Amino acid sequence: MDEMDMPFGIAHELISSSPPMEVPLMNEADLGDVPNDTEVLSSPLGEAGFGVADMPIYNRDPIILASGDDENIFNFQPSPIKEGTTLDFELPADYEKLTPEEISRRKKLLNDKRIQAQYTKVYEAIDVEYARILESDVSVNKDITDWAQNLLYETRFIIMNYRIDDIPKAEWNIQQIRARLDRAKVSMDLTWSWGIPIIGWAILWFSICTYFIFNPNPLFELLGLNLTNDIYVTELLVKDIFLRAMLFGGIGGVASVIFNLLRFTSKRAYDTEFTLSYLTKPFMGMIVGSLIYLIVFVLMRLLGITPRGIDISSIEEGSKVVLFVALTWGLAAFAGFKEDLFFDLLRRTLKTIFRDTPSKDHTPKSESPSSIDMSRA
Structure with missing residues (x-):
């Protein structure tokens, strides 16, 4: 023998x-x-x-x-x-949930060399991406690892159940994971090189806005404006309140810079594409603060809350002025922090008023493939 x-x-x-x-x-x-x-x-x-x-x-x-x-x-x-020699492109004989016609159709697809090549790529990529998640620094981020492993779980389900029709979705899952892990690595590399200068920029503008809120006279002198002792003059634009509304809006923009920077760096999602947005947020906050002043003034005047001419000749009129000032400055700071939400609300309001309609060449927003139904074979 x-x-x-x-x-x-x-x-x-x-x-x-x-x-x-x-x-x-x-x-x-x-x-x-x-x-x-x-x-x-x-x-x-x-x-x-x-x-x-x-x-x-x-x-x-x-x-x-x-x-x-x-x-x-x-x-x-x-x-x-050798690649491709370890996979068996034969459906199991005990596929009870499939009709004979469906089994025949899937077998025919599995015999296609192009489908076999794509099937093999996805099959081999699953373990590669699992290993990449565990070996990279991004594994410490629970949100990313959970999201990526859920997509890999769905992809593995497609492969194990010979879901030939869902192979494009499996490929999309793999590409999404690769792109997200690449972005996470780039984000970690850029956090210190861009994050520290942006925080310094925010601190600079916070100091400027705070200084002029408590001492606006140098700014008025620089602009050539005269500020009388009685700031509550009989005119629409009260310079002192308007200026401080702008500065409070700028402080809101500074808070937005720091908040969003910390938020996206912690999520490994920092992108230098938005660097200009970080740099301009204090200015956008000031613009929003000036608009808030006009909106609040007009609304309170229409409601009869703001005293005519904004004078403080009586205690009742003085309390109304305090309400107007507090509401204006508070809303300016909050709107400066969420200036994107403010402008979106303003845009929708203007579209409603002027009956704006989408242009003919408007391209609808593309959507991601929906998750597969894993309740069927």
């Missing part, structure tokens, strides 16, 4: 009873250019996409050694497996 045809138990007995043989150990030089496991995971991504390396994939298959050491009867050596 040939040694290769022997049952495993007989072969093991013969090996154990025979005297130990000296087997030359194989060193790393004898392996040639065979990469180790770490090199396979960190190798550059190939043109095939989805994280598939442009080289054979190596696994470790057990082989029997001619040795008397029972504790080390199995040894693991690298053995190359």
Whole structure:
């Protein structure tokens, strides 16, 4: 009987009873250019996409050694497996939930070489992306890891259940994960190089706005404006209240800069595309503050709350002025913080008033593919 045809138990007995043989150990030089496991995971991504390396994939298959050491009867050596040869493109025979027509249709699709190639890419990319999540620094961010692993779970479900119609969704999942992990890495690299200067910019404008809120006279002198002792003059634009409304709006913009910077850097989502937005938020806050002044003044005058001419000739009139000032400055600060929401509300109001209609060349917003129904086979 040939040694290769022997049952495993007989072969093991013969090996154990025979005297130990000296087997030359194989060193790393004898392996040639065979990469180790770490090199396979960190190798550059190939043109095939989805994280598939442009080289054979190596696994470790057990082989029997001619040795008397029972504790080390199995040894693991690298053995190359060519891409695409480990997958079985045959539907299981016990697919009870599928009709014969559906089984026939899926089998026909599985015989298509192009579909087999795409199926294999997705199949191999799942483990690659799982490993990338765990090996990268982004693994400390729970939101990203949960989101990415949920997409990989859905992708694995598609592959395991031979959902051929959902292969495009599986590819989309893989591409989304790769893009998100790339953005997370770029965000971490740019946090310190851009984050510190932006925070310094915000602190500078906070100091300027705070100084002129408590001491506006130098600013009035710089602008050539005369501010009388009685600031409550009989005119629409009260300079002192208007100026402070602008400055409070600027402080709201400064708060928005710091809040959004910390928010997006903690989510590994900082993008230099929005650097200009961070730099201009204090100015946008000032513009919003000036608009808030006009809106509040007009509304309170229409409601009869603001005294005519904004004078303080009586206690009742003085309390109305205090209400007007507090409401104006408070709303200016809040609107400066959420200036994007303020302008969006203003835009929708103007569209409603002027009956604005979308242009004919308006392109509808594209939507992401919906999640698959995993309740069916």
